[in-house]
Amino acid sequence: MPQEIGKVLETAGEKGYRGRQVFQWVQDKAAQSWREMRNLSMETKTVLDERFLLQPARLVRERLSRDGTRKYLWLMQDRQAAESVLLYHFGDATKDRHTICLSTQVGCPMGCVFCATGKQGFARNLSAAEITGQVLDITAIRRKDEPGFKINNLVFMGMGEPLLNLPAVVKSIKILNHKEGQNIGIRRVTVSTCGLVPQIELLAAEGLDIVLAVSLHAPNDELRNQIMPVNKQYPLEVLLEACRGYIAKTGRRITFEYALIKNFNDTKTEARQLAQLLRGMSANVNIIPVNSVNDERYSKPPMQEVYKFLEVLKAAGVQAVVREEKGSDIEAACGQLAGKVR
Ligand code: SF4
Incomplete structure (x- = not known):
């Protein structure tokens, strides 16, 4: 600051x-x-x-996807690595054209089974400088080809569980929102969590007007326990109670992320359970056909099944969309980041 x-x-x-x-x-x-x-x-x-250290990380690789998504691999001073993803929203010539997906940790200790970062284990938290540096370096790199380039949206959904690194995440948001800096609108910031209840309460107390995205991925404890170890500590009932508290305190709706996995959580029965779970909540659901991380147990269902799932939610009055997949050919889509450096 x-x-x-x-x-x-x-x-x-x-x-x-x-x-x-x-x-x-x-x-x-x-x-x-x-x-x-x-x-x-x-x-x-x-x-x-x-x-001061002006550049806490250096770029070691940039990859470009067929759909225009760019993935950046950074090497920190201690030779730890992390990745960020730049998403373009083509066809929209207005102000929301560039979204950056930021990493907050090197690896992740949460162990969600479908996630490449989770498989990698945990090394350390990133500092606020290493987090904000991802935005600044990408901005500087893109401005060479696109004068006036600006990031419009921040999503803390890259490597790591952001709420396990809450002080650095909050500091980064304040810096990147600062009027004399990047000036990224606070309502254009999304922070995701796999469902850490005490930290959701701490985030609510920060009074930031951001979007909270909670990764649900299953509509009952039996399924969620199998793919997200965090559920054993904070089962769905406890998590949803914290979410209701967050909505009451902040006045903001919550986005629930639901990775649709073939033959696991993708039937109409699970869609109805999900609708029942979220009944009466100020919420919307992003359905994400799961991205492959070289594990055949977790593959995406055919698109007609994805849309059937969506229709059940909509018929039950739940606001939901299927999230467009970007960058999967360069392992830049949700759950695919691993920060590999030889
Ligand atoms: S999905 Fe998120 S919280 Fe879960 S292991 Fe991957 S990075 Fe961590």
Whole structure:
């Protein structure tokens, strides 16, 4: 934040107001080096170089999908790796054209069985600098080919469980929402969780006007226990009670994510159970035909089954959509990120 940078500069005998200028260079203009900051003196740049790390990660690979989705692999200072995904919404020439899917951890400890990140295990949380850096670096890279490029939507749905890294996630949201930085609208920020009840309560207390997305993926405990270990700690009844509390406290509806898995959770019976579970809640459902992570037990149903599932939900009065799949040919779709570096 500008004042934090200003305080550090002051301790080095520099003017505190320079913190605001540095923040604008880094966050708004996505500067990639201290040299670019033309309105700062050499002395200030020397202090900045001594006290701050401008680029906490470096790009090691960029992949481009047939549908225009781009996946970026970053290597951190300690040689840990994480990925981010840039999604384009072609055909929409208005303001919501670019969405970035951010990682918040290296790996993930939650162990959801259909998820490549979950299979990888957990290494560590990403810092706020490493999280915001994903947005700034992609912005700087894209501006070389697309002058004026801007990220419009942030979704914390990449590698990791965001609510296990809540302080860094909240700090990143505040930085990226700052008027003198990227200025990404707070209502265009989505934070996902696999269902950590205490952290949902903590997030509600932050008073951020964001969208909360809860990964449900099954309409009963018997099925959910099989694919999401978190359900044994916070079963559906407890989770949905926390969700109702979140809605009451924030006044925001919740998005429930439902990965549709062939011959597992994709019949009309499960669709009816799901509708019953969400009855009376201010919520909508994203149906995501599951993406393959080299495990034949978890494959996507035929599209006609997906739409039958959707129709049952709609007939029961649940707002639901089938989410468009993007980037699966480069393992950039939901559940496919693994941050592999040789
Ligand atoms: S789905 Fe999300 S919470 Fe579950 S293992 Fe993957 S990254 Fe972690």
